[in-house]
Amino acid sequence: MSDLNFATSPINQSLTPERKIELFTQMVRIRRFEQAAAKSYAAGEMGGFLHLYIGQESVAVGTISLGGADDHYITAYRDHGHALAVGMGMNECMAEMYGKQTGCSKGKGGSMHFFAPDKNFWGGHGIVAGQTPLGLGLAFALKYQGKDGCCLCYLGDGAVNQGAFHESLNIASLFGIPVIYVIENNGYSMGTSQERSSAYTGCLAQRAEAYAIEWDVVNGSDIYEVRAKTQIAMDRAKKESKPTVLEIDTYRYYGHSVADANHKKYRTPEEIQNYKDNYDPINVFRRKLIDEGVLTEEKSDEIGKAAQEEAVASVKFAKEAPAPTIPDISTDVYWETDNNTEASKIGHHFFA
Amino acid sequence: MSDLNFATSPINQSLTPERKIELFTQMVRIRRFEQAAAKSYAAGEMGGFLHLYIGQESVAVGTISLGGADDHYITAYRDHGHALAVGMGMNECMAEMYGKQTGCSKGKGGSMHFFAPDKNFWGGHGIVAGQTPLGLGLAFALKYQGKDGCCLCYLGDGAVNQGAFHESLNIASLFGIPVIYVIENNGYSMGTSQERSSAYTGCLAQRAEAYAIEWDVVNGSDIYEVRAKTQIAMDRAKKESKPTVLEIDTYRYYGHSVADANHKKYRTPEEIQNYKDNYDPINVFRRKLIDEGVLTEEKSDEIGKAAQEEAVASVKFAKEAPAPTIPDISTDVYWETDNNTEASKIGHHFFA
Amino acid sequence: MRTLTYREALREAMDEELARDENVVIMGEEVAQYNGAYKVTQGLWDKWGDKRVVDTPISEAGFIGMGIGASMLGVRPVMELMFWSFHSVAFDQLVNNAACVRYMSGGLCHCPIVVRGPANGGTNVGATHSHIPEGLFAAFPGLKVCSPATPADAKGLMKAAIRDNDPVYVMENTILYGNTGEVPDPADGDFVIPLGKADIKREGKDISLIAHGRSVLHCLEAAETLKAEHGIDAEVLDLRSIRPLDVDAILATVAKTHRVLLVDESKPFGGVSAMVSHLIQEHAFDELDGPIKRVCTIDAPAIYSKYIENEQLPNPRRIIEKALTMV
Amino acid sequence: MRTLTYREALREAMDEELARDENVVIMGEEVAQYNGAYKVTQGLWDKWGDKRVVDTPISEAGFIGMGIGASMLGVRPVMELMFWSFHSVAFDQLVNNAACVRYMSGGLCHCPIVVRGPANGGTNVGATHSHIPEGLFAAFPGLKVCSPATPADAKGLMKAAIRDNDPVYVMENTILYGNTGEVPDPADGDFVIPLGKADIKREGKDISLIAHGRSVLHCLEAAETLKAEHGIDAEVLDLRSIRPLDVDAILATVAKTHRVLLVDESKPFGGVSAMVSHLIQEHAFDELDGPIKRVCTIDAPAIYSKYIENEQLPNPRRIIEKALTMV
Numbered sequence A, B: 001m002s003d004l005n006f007a008t009s010p011i012n013q014s015l016t017p018e019r020k021i022e023l024f025t026q027m028v029r030i031r032r033f034e035q036a037a038a039k040s041y042a043a044g045e046m047g048g049f050l051h052l053y054i055g056q057e058s059v060a061v062g063t064i065s066l067g068g069a070d071d072h073y074i075t076a077y078r079d080h081g082h083a084l085a086v087g088m089g090m091n092e093c094m095a096e097m098y099g100k101q102t103g104c105s106k107g108k109g110g111s112m113h114f115f116a117p118d119k120n121f122w123g124g125h126g127i128v129a130g131q132t133p134l135g136l137g138l139a140f141a142l143k144y145q146g147k148d149g150c151c152l153c154y155l156g157d158g159a160v161n162q163g164a165f166h167e168s169l170n171i172a173s174l175f176g177i178p179v180i181y182v183i184e185n186n187g188y189s190m191g192t193s194q195e196r197s198s199a200y201t202g203c204l205a206q207r208a209e210a211y212a213i214e215w216d217v218v219n220g221s222d223i224y225e226v227r228a229k230t231q232i233a234m235d236r237a238k239k240e241s242k243p244t245v246l247e248i249d250t251y252r253y254y255g256h257s258v259a260d261a262n263h264k265k266y267r268t269p270e271e272i273q274n275y276k277d278n279y280d281p282i283n284v285f286r287r288k289l290i291d292e293g294v295l296t297e298e299k300s301d302e303i304g305k306a307a308q309e310e311a312v313a314s315v316k317f318a319k320e321a322p323a324p325t326i327p328d329i330s331t332d333v334y335w336e337t338d339n340n341t342e343a344s345k346i347g348h349h350f351f352a
Numbered sequence C, D: 001m002r003t004l005t006y007r008e009a010l011r012e013a014m015d016e017e018l019a020r021d022e023n024v025v026i027m028g029e030e031v032a033q034y035n036g037a038y039k040v041t042q043g044l045w046d047k048w049g050d051k052r053v054v055d056t057p058i059s060e061a062g063f064i065g066m067g068i069g070a071s072m073l074g075v076r077p078v079m080e081l082m083f084w085s086f087h088s089v090a091f092d093q094l095v096n097n098a099a100c101v102r103y104m105s106g107g108l109c110h111c112p113i114v115v116r117g118p119a120n121g122g123t124n125v126g127a128t129h130s131h132i133p134e135g136l137f138a139a140f141p142g143l144k145v146c147s148p149a150t151p152a153d154a155k156g157l158m159k160a161a162i163r164d165n166d167p168v169y170v171m172e173n174t175i176l177y178g179n180t181g182e183v184p185d186p187a188d189g190d191f192v193i194p195l196g197k198a199d200i201k202r203e204g205k206d207i208s209l210i211a212h213g214r215s216v217l218h219c220l221e222a223a224e225t226l227k228a229e230h231g232i233d234a235e236v237l238d239l240r241s242i243r244p245l246d247v248d249a250i251l252a253t254v255a256k257t258h259r260v261l262l263v264d265e266s267k268p269f270g271g272v273s274a275m276v277s278h279l280i281q282e283h284a285f286d287e288l289d290g291p292i293k294r295v296c297t298i299d300a301p302a303i304y305s306k307y308i309e310n311e312q313l314p315n316p317r318r319i320i321e322k323a324l325t326m327v
C-alpha cells in the first residue's frame, strides 16, 4: 500500500478538526449500527440477507464526504454504509431491516434496498452490477439538466464481470458522462477470491483503460487517500464531464452475508486478523487523528459509546414500529395509482 | 496498413499453388454468390434481411483456411462468407434465403441463420454478440473433451459493446479457453461509425488487454496477413489453451443490409471507392497471385465465370425447390419429439 | 380529417412531446443521424439536435438502464429498441430496475420512461427477431404496456405514454408503420388516448373477436368475410392497452355476444389471451354460451420462410375457420 | 423407505448422472469450492474435482451461453443459477440461444442443457430476488420446464432433465431444500420421473386444487383443513412438469370434481395458472360447475417484510378461503 501522505493534500488540509471528528464519527456509527443489526439478525428478528459493510467504512464515508448539493450516489446491496454516510437516520434504516412501516422503504425493500432520494441516494440494488447503468443514467440526467454534479456509483470486485458494467463504461466514455465508478475491492465475491473470478493484469480498474477512461487504485484503509483520489475524479467529472473508474482496496470482516458460515474456509483467519490489526480504516484514522491532536482516546471512546447507544435505540425503535399490513402490499407499485390521478382510474392496473 | 510481407510467413509459404487458387476461388465464389442473392432480393424473391459480406471475403476464407478437423466456427448474421468457406454448397445456402425446404436450415433460419454442424459451422446468429458466449462454449467443449481444436468466433465492430462479449472475454481468460474472437471491423455498425459507437484508445481489440488476453490488429485486405496472424492465435489456442482477440480491418461495400438505402449518407462514396480500388481483398490477392505466377488473367476470369454460373444455378435450384408446408412449422422444436422418443410421448409439448 | 401513416403518427406524438417538455429525450440505436432503422424518428434529430435525439451504441442493457436512471431524476426518456425482441439483452433493466425500483424504495422513486419499438412477426426475420412480448411485460406489476393498431391510436397512446409517470412499454409493429388512417389535426387540440381504454373497432352481436395490435386488423378483415359470406355479425374489441386493461369493456362485449374468440400474435402458452380468457371465464362464466377459443401463433419459434410465416401467425383465414366452429 | 431432504435428493441425482455420463458437468457461481450457496452441490467438487464441477464468475449471460454452446458439441452442462431470478441478466441466452437454435438450424443442433436453481418467494429477499418464472419460460417453444415439490420428485425429475436432449429448466425452491421425504434407494434401480407427468398428491372428489412447486404443499395442508373443518374433499394435482404439461391429468381431475382452484406462486397476470385455466375451460367447458378460480401472489413486486410476505404469497389460509367460496 502507498506511502504518500494524503493528509497533506489540499482537500484534506482544508478539513477542520470538527469535520475530521465528524468523519470519524460517521465511520464509527456505521460500525456500531451494523454490529447491532448483526445481533438482531442472529436473534432471528430480521428476514432475508444481511450484508455487512464492516471494514469498508472509509470508502462510503470518505467518498461521500466530498459530495455537494448536486452529487448523487447509488450502490449495490451492501448499502448500509452509504445510507448512513449520506445522512439517513439509524432509525429508518434499522426499521427497514426489521421490515417495518417506518423503515426508509416502508419495509418493502429490506437491507439491500435503502433509498433516500432527498439525500441524493438512489439505493441499494440487489442484482450484481444492475445499478451500474442506473448510475450512468443519474449522471446523464445531471449533465442533461445542466447541474454541476456527478454520480458516484459503487460496485464490488465481483460485479466487474457483469456485461452491464462494460456497456456502461463504453457509453460513459463516449458520451462524456460525469459518473465515477467506485469498485470497492474487498478481495472476494462471496466465496470467490479476485483471482478466481476475474482475469486481469495489474488491477480491475485497468479495464477502464481500453475505453479511454481514467482510473486509479486507492488504499481504502486511509480515508485521506480515499478523499484525495476521489476528489480528482470528481473534479474531472464536473470540469471535464468525464468518467473515472476508482478501485478502492478494502476488506470485509464478516462473511459475504451474515448467513455465510464458510467465510473462514475461503480465506484464513490470519488474513482477517491482519486486516483488522493493520488496516482497519477506523483504527487507522483514529491513530492519525490522535497523532494530529484532533482526537483523544477519551473522545474516541465517547464517540463509540454514543454511536452504540444510538444503534441500540434504533433497534428499540425498529422493534416497536408497526409492521406493514396487507393493504400496504398493493401501494408503491405505480406512481399514478398512488397519486390517485385521472390516469389511474382508467382500466384495471391490478389483477387477482 | 502494414508493410510486412506475409506471403513469406511459413503458413503461407507452405501453400501449394493449387491451394492458393482454391482460396482465391472461394473468395470469388462468395462474391458471386452474394451478388446473385442481392439480385434475387431486389426482385422481391427473398424475405427478411440480407446482410452482404462483399468486401470482407478474405476474413472468412483466410481464417477458415487454417482450420483442421477439430476447429469450429460461429458467427453473426453476416454469415454467407463463413458458410461457403467452411464448404457449404451454394444450393443449400441460396435455397435457405429463398425460404425453401431444401435450404440448409429447411427455410426456418433464413439468411442470418446458416448452419452446418457437420462442417463445424454453428451459425449464423441474429442477436448482436449473442454468439460470443456460444463460441466460448464450443471451445470449452473442445477442451473438456480433449480435442486438439479451437473455436473461431466472429463478431462485428459494433458488437464489442455488448456486455455478453466482455463476460465471455473474462471467462475465456480465466478458464484458459481455446477461443479466438475475430472482430471483423468494417468501420460501421449499421449507420454508426466506429468513432460514434465505441470508446477506445488504439483499437477495439485492445479491450482484451485488461483481461490478460493477447490481441492483434490485422490488415484484412491481405489474406496472407489474415492467415499469418490467425495461425499465431490458433497455435496459442491449441498449444497453450489460451484465447486471442484479433481485430481484422475490413470493409463492406454495400449497406448494412440490402435494405439500408442510407449507406452513402453515413460515409462518402469516395471512401467506398477508395476501398474498392486499393484494398479489395480479391483484387489484392489476384494481383499477388499473378505476380507470383500462380494465376493468370485468363484463369482468373475463368474462375469468376465458373463462380457466376454456380451462383446462377443455385438461384435456379432455389427457385424450383419446394417451400415448407404448414406441418413443417412444428418440427425441429424439440429433439425428443423430432426423434419420437419415449419422453416425447409423455405430456403435451405443444399448445394451441 | 387528415390522414397520417402509423409511422408519422408516432413521430408527430414524439415531436409534440419534445416541444411540450424539455425533459423529453429520444434515445436509441440509429434514431438520430440515421433517422431510425424504420424511420419512425425521421427528421427529429435535424429539428431537435444532439441533446434531444441521441444515438446510442449497441448496448441495450447499458442504454435502457441509463434511461431508467435518468428518469429517476426527472428526465423523460423515450427509448427505441430497434426491435422489441432485443428486450432479451436488456431484460434485467426492463423488469427489475424499471418495474421494481418504486416498490423497493417504498414509493420514493418513480420512472417516467417510455420504451418503444416494433414487436411483431411477419417480416421473415426469424425466431430471435420476432418475439411478441406484450404478455411477458404486462405480467410484471409496475410496468404498463400498450399496443396500438391504428395511426390515431399510435399517436394518442404514445402521447399518453410519454406523459405517464410510470414506465410504459409501447409495442409497435413494422408491418403497420406504412398504414394510413385519420388522425386529428393538432390545431384541433391535444390528442391523447388514455392507457386502459379498449375500443370497439366494429360493432356486432354474434361473437366477440378480442385482439390488440395488428391482430385487430386481421379481425376486422375476418369480420367482413364472416358477415358477407356467413351472415355472422362479429364485434371487434381492440384492447389497445394491455396493462392497465379495460376489463369492463371486455366483460361488456362478452355480455353482448356470449361467444369469445381471442386473437393474439403471441405463442399459445400464456400470452395476453390466456389472461383475458381466465378473466372472462372468472367474471362472466354464466354469460358464455361455449368455451372461449383462441387463434395464436402456431407453437414454434418464428419460422423464416416467407411462404409459410403468415400461416404461423394469426390471419383472417385462421380466424374465420375458428369462428365458424363457434357459431 | 429411506428419507432424504429435497436438497440431498437433487444432489444425489446430479451425483448419479455425473457417474453415469462423463459429459455431465456442473457449473455455476459458488457450486464447487463453496459447495453451493444453498449447499445443493455440497461435496460434489470434493468427489468429482475441477473438471466436472466448475465455479464461474458472476457473469450469467457469459456462463449460461457457454453452457449452451458446449451442449451443442455434446457436453451436458447442469448449470446453477444461484437464484432463478438472475435469469434477467442471461435472458437472451436462455430464450434465444437455448430455445431457438435447433429451430433456426432446421434441426441440425440441439442443446442438452439443464439450468437449475431456486425460483420462489417467501425468504424476504425482495422484488429482484423473488421472481417465479415457470410460466415465463414455458411460453417459449423449444424449452422445457419442471418444478418439483417433494424430494422424490426432485430427484426423479432432475435425472430426467439431465438425460433429456432438449434444454430443461428446473425450478427449485429454497424453502423446500430442507424438507424431507421418501426417495427410493439407488440399490432398487434407477429412479427417474419423466417430464410431462402430473401426480395426484391427494385424492378427492369435491374440488380440484391444481398447483406446482411449493404451492402443492400449501394445497395439501389446505385440503386437510377443508376436510377436517368443512367436510370438503379436495383433490390435489401436482403438475410437476410445466412443459411438457400433463393436460390429460388436468382434464381428468376436472371431470371428477367439476370445480377447479388453481394455486400459483406467480403474479396474477399470466403465469402457469392462466394457461391451465384457459386449457380447462376450452377442453372441459361442460364439466365445470362454476368458474375456475385462482390463488396467486398478490399483484405487486415481492415485498420484503417478513411480517407480510407470506400473506402476499399463496398460503393455506388464502386457499381455504377461496375454496370455501366455491363449494
Ligand SMILES: Cc1ncc(C[n+]2csc(CCOP(=O)(O)OP(=O)(O)O)c2C)c(N)n1
Binding pocket: A078, A126, A127, A128, A155, A156, A157, A158, A159, A160, A186, A188, A189, A190, A256, D029, D058, D060, D082, D086, D089
Ligand atoms: C446477477 C446476480 N448474480 C448473482 C447474484 C448473487 N450475489 C449477490 S452478491 C454476490 C457477490 C458479489 O461480490 P462483489 O461484487 O465482490 O461485492 P461484495 O459482496 O464483495 O460487496 C453474488 C454472487 C446477484 N445478486 N445478482
Ligand SMILES: Cc1ncc(C[n+]2csc(CCOP(=O)(O)OP(=O)(O)O)c2C)c(N)n1
Binding pocket: B078, B126, B127, B128, B155, B156, B157, B158, B159, B160, B186, B188, B189, B190, B256, C029, C058, C060, C082, C086, C089
Ligand atoms: C442486441 C441487438 N441489438 C441490435 C440489433 C440490430 N442490429 C443488427 S446488426 C447491427 C449492427 C452491428 O454492427 P457490427 O457489429 O459492426 O456488425 P456488421 O453489421 O458491421 O457486420 C444492429 C444494430 C441486433 N440484431 N441485436
Ligand SMILES: [Mg+2]
Binding pocket: A156, A157, A158, A184, A185, A186, A187, A188, A189, A190
Ligand atoms: Mg467483493
Ligand SMILES: [Mg+2]
Binding pocket: B156, B157, B158, B184, B185, B186, B187, B188, B189, B190
Ligand atoms: Mg461493423
